[in-house]
Amino acid sequence: MGDQLATYRRKRDFTRTSEPAGAPPSPDGGARFVVQRHRASRLHYDLRFEIDGVLVSWAVPKGPTLDPGARRLAVHVEDHPIEYLHFEGVIPAGEYGGGDVIVWDTGTWEPVKTDDPGAAVRDGELHAEMHGQKLRGRLVLVRTGAAGDREDWMLLHKRDERAVDGWDPEDHPRSVLSGRTNDDVAADPDRRWRSDAPAADAAETLLPEPLPDAAVDELASLGKQGTWEVFGRRLKVTNLDKVLFPGDPPVTKRELLAYTARIAPVVTPYVRGRALNLHRYPDGVGGSGFWHKQRPDHAPDWLGAWDNPDADPGETTTYVVADEPAALVWAANFGALEWHPWTSRVEAPHEPTYALVDIDPGEHTTWEEVLALARLHRTALDHLGVTARAKVTGRRGVQIWIPVVAGYTFDDTRAWVERLSRTVGKVLPDLVSWKWEVKARRGRARLDYTQNAINKTLVAPYSPRPAAGAPVSVPIGWGELDDPDLRPDRWTIRSVLDRLAERGDPFQALLGAAQELPEIS
Structure with missing residues (x-):
């Protein structure tokens, strides 16, 4: 392990920066990969493959792509410890690599044309079959030259069934773990990278202290x-x-x-x-x-x-x-x-601090249709530049919370959410009913903007729901709307604490993020 991380250690003065030196590799390590979108002195993407107990790494300035016509510069950098695999947060300014980091993609990979990927890297050519949420299909890395300590490689995507002409990573800027952007992480990180901590503890959670x-x-x-x-x-x-x-x-x-x-x-x-x-x-x-x-x-x-x-x-x-x-x-x-x-605080009960979107499925609404409506809201809010987060209800639906500045009335937030949801509803009109009475909806979903009213409430994040197994209403990252395993009642009081420890709290990005609501044309 010492030899594998020698270059990593040599580039860091641990008496000054104390970045993680790396734990011994696990004997049953897998074949995982991570791509981190990293805004340091310059924006770049860190492509890392798990090989022989470390993360063999390349810095890719323009990011990996599914476009088979694109050729990307990839600079081979020092191997990193496995502890970097799911790191998402902020490396403090002044530290090596200081800046904000998101897990842009992660998953597993398979080496192709070799049984020894470490040797393939040393020989200057690595073929990898990617099984990520964004990166799919065959990536190829080929060494093109070296000068001093720098090795330049070329990264490309083979023209296979997963290739997409014109595919740009910057069109897909969100974390696959939390759904956050780099701006979200910089503004309100779930975790902070502590350089003075042992490797296994370097990612320090910003969640409250747990109950002893x-x-x-x-x-x-x-x-x-x-x-x-x-x-x-x-x-x-x-x-x-x-x-x-x-x-x-x-x-x-x-x-x-x-x-x-x-x-x-x-x-x-x-x-x-x-x-x-x-x-x-x-x-x-x-x-x-x-x-x-x-x-x-x-x-x-x-x-x-x-x-x-x-x-x-x-x-x-x-x-x-x-x-x-x-x-x-x-x-x-x-x-x-x-x-x-309540949506409002007791000191100003007539001024909501959140605008609420309630995607309320009808009798005939499928879960996939609920997700389609939620994704359309995600796209619309992204286009408007609005910070918001979704949560599954623990029953059948999805709710979206949007923090707003003081001064709005419930009439204001209700009208704004109605305009937003009616715009979304026009895209899939056969899925949505605007009727108030359940029978009149004929089994279709309702985008219920009327929840934006005094003393009309939605269930709190992490509250149990009254159903068998004790399901919980759980905040999710925007990217999780694309997770095929997502279900509205996926987590219960017996499982959600493990999720919280692993993923953090996606709703934390809403705290301190009050904003004005933009005009919707």
Whole structure:
């Protein structure tokens, strides 16, 4: 391993920059590749193949392409550690390669015409069959010359069934992992590259600190009820062995509380300072659910509250406000299986901070049709230069959240989303109905701009949904709309935490990204 990374180490003064020196290669390493779009002193693409336990790398100024008529310069650079494989984030200014990085493409590859790709690289010609999300088919790298430490190679795509004339990587600028652009990463990275950390820990998550395992162990040790100290609050938790979600095995209240406590620090930025509508199922999803908005009199003093000055007689006067993670744990213990924050904040209840697109499938709408409508919205928002993110609902649909600056009314955001969605709807008119009544839609989808109204809410990111298996509404990267394995209820409270640890939180790009809404002609 030392020999393989000798050039990499020689180019770095680890007493000054301390970039990762690289962990020993795994004996069962695979044949993976990554292409990173890297804005350092100049924009370039880093093409890296997993070979013999390291990432053999080329810097490609104009990027790889599917165009068989294009010839690309590819400069052979030092091998990199495997830890770079899925790195996406910001290398601090002043560090070697300082700049923002996205995983432009990744997947597996197969060496062609050789059983020893390392030897093929040394001999100056590598043929690779690519199985990525963007790069498909045969790439060929051929060494064309060398001067000093620099080796110039030529990169081309064979004219095969995967070739596309005129294909330009700059037309496909988003990360296949998170759906973000380099601008998104630079503005609000999920991860930061720490040069002073060991290789395996170099990509430092910017997510909140997770709940200590000891707190979950304490919950597991309780009987059917007891007092649980979590996030510095003491909660009386009850009916811990009650089944709330059918499944194999079924999900108990104890498991729901453990999930809520683990996810609450991530959810809190999306509910803090907002009235919270709770969808309660005290007897589990097999029983009747109902909406609960009034903060109960028995709620603990520390639980946030907001008195609604506009409440008419018989309406909710005081709402729960989840300003801290423990508040969501309290809500789950209260039987709230779904959490619905208002679109506006309590200090300005008539001014939304998000414009919302709700792709609500009809009885006859297929999942592929939902995805087609979501992709059209993605294209339209990209064209408008609007920052937005999608999430699967955990049921059947997709929702899109668009952060907006202060000063808009709900009439403003509703009208803007209606113009956006009606423009999209014209592309696939047979899929969409604009009728309000479900029967009148004749099984077609509704692009529901009417959700942009005071006290009309969409389910919070990472909230459970009341269905068997405890599915979760999960934020996704834009690129995941093209993932053939994507499903609206793909993740549950048992699987979404692993996804979060691996992919980060795509919705984090919305925090601090408030923007004006452009005119739609």
